[in-house]
Structures are given as C-alpha cells and as structure tokens.
Amino acid sequence: MTSVFDLAPQAPVVPVVVIEDAADAVPLARALVAGGLPLIEITLRTPAALDAVRAVAAEVPEAVVGAGTVVTAEAVAAAAGAGARFLVSPGWTERLLGALGDSGVPFLPGVSTASEVVALLERGVEAMKFFPAEAAGGVPYLKSLAGPLPGARFCPTGGISAGSAPAYLSLPNVPCVGGTWMLPPDALAARDWPRVEALAREASGLRGAVATRG
Numbered sequence: 001m002t003s004v005f006d007l008a009p010q011a012p013v014v015p016v017v018v019i020e021d022a023a024d025a026v027p028l029a030r031a032l033v034a035g036g037l038p039l040i041e042i043t044l045r046t047p048a049a050l051d052a053v054r055a056v057a058a059e060v061p062e063a064v065v066g067a068g069t070v071v072t073a074e075a076v077a078a079a080a081g082a083g084a085r086f087l088v089s090p091g092w093t094e095r096l097l098g099a100l101g102d103s104g105v106p107f108l109p110g111v112s113t114a115s116e117v118v119a120l121l122e123r124g125v126e127a128m129k130f131f132p133a134e135a136a137g138g139v140p141y142l143k144s145l146a147g148p149l150p151g152a153r154f155c156p157t158g159g160i161s162a163g164s165a166p167a168y169l170s171l172p173n174v175p176c177v178g179g180t181w182m183l184p185p186d187a188l189a190a191r192d193w194p195r196v197e198a199l200a201r202e203a204s205g206l207r208g209a210v211a212t213r214g
C-alpha cells in the first residue's frame, strides 16, 4: 500500500486543522496549498470535520486531504467515505489497526514508545505518527530509535513549532512533521487566509533550511 509519506513527499509539514465551520475549509485549504503545504490533516474533533474533508476533497484538487483523530473503526469508515486520502490516529489498538488496514487508505497510527514501534513493524506497518512528540521525548527520543529500529519512519506531531521543526526534519527517520503553528486561532477566527498562506510558506521552506544548514 502507498505510504502517507509518498503522497506529497515535497511537503515537509502537515498542517493539523481543527475546523469549526465547514464553510472555512475550502479557502483554508487553498491558502495552505498556495503556501506549499498540500498535505492537510483535518481532525475529527468537531462536528464540521467530515463536511470539511468532503468539501476539500471535492473542491481543492491540489490538496491531499486526510482525517486526523481517527480513533475508532467507525471513524475510519466515515473519513474514508468522506474522501479522506490518508488517516491519522494519536494511538492504535488491534481493532483500529485492522480497520485502517482494511480501508485501503494510507494511514499513520500514533506511537510513543519503542515497544509500540516494534509491534507495528511486526505487523508490517513502517509509517507512524510520533505523538505527543515534544512531551514523549522529542528529537533525542527519535534519534535514539533510529539505530535499533531503522525501518520505522515518523511524522512527529504535538507541541512542534516553526522553531523546533527543523531539528526533527534533520533526522533520517523523519520525512515530515505535523503541527498547528501555521494556523493561529486568531487568524482562523478572522478568516485571515493571506496570513495562513504566509505562515504555510514559511513552514514549507523549513526542509530547505535544514538542507542548507547541512
């Protein structure tokens, strides 16, 4: 199955969106895409989330929209039905993993310990979300996993900022990071899409910053 990491390999950052009004989804997604962040995770934390996924899938073809906070088998079916092209969960259980695998949609189950990583590798899953990234050990933790578990690749998410993202992106086992810093609540409340686009553009340049730093 296609890995989430192959859906938009040029995008170093996955914006994690919490949406209150589905009508905001399309302009918000367009701003993120224009800023260079086509991979967009809409969390299933609000009643508007599935409509938002549906709208972006239908109206913003340049975006690769996914669903986050997918914690039940029922949510897997709902998100896939709404057109989510990838699914993200903060954790996993056997039942959830079974539903994710059966959906045919690329997914990132969340892990925060070495044992969980081993358990997923044992089940043939190599793409994972590292959550909550900063609270669970951050860059030193992921650096420590790279030696014994080089097959696992992570999208760290949780507490990451524009300042801390480059250190994550410099790790060999981190193709991208997730975060909300390009979506400040006041900009969303004001529907300030140009500001979101500018912050997205800054975020999309972060891998370049890592590369030039060597």
Ligand SMILES: O=C(O)C(=O)C[C@H](O)[C@H](O)COP(=O)(O)O
Residues within 6 Å of the ligand: 016, 043, 045, 068, 069, 070, 088, 089, 090, 131, 157, 158, 159, 160, 178, 179, 180, 181
């Ligand atoms: O909703 C989910 O499924 C989650 O796992 C939580 C999100 O990844 C974090 O809420 C990211 O938010 P920041 O910490 O602001 O970057």
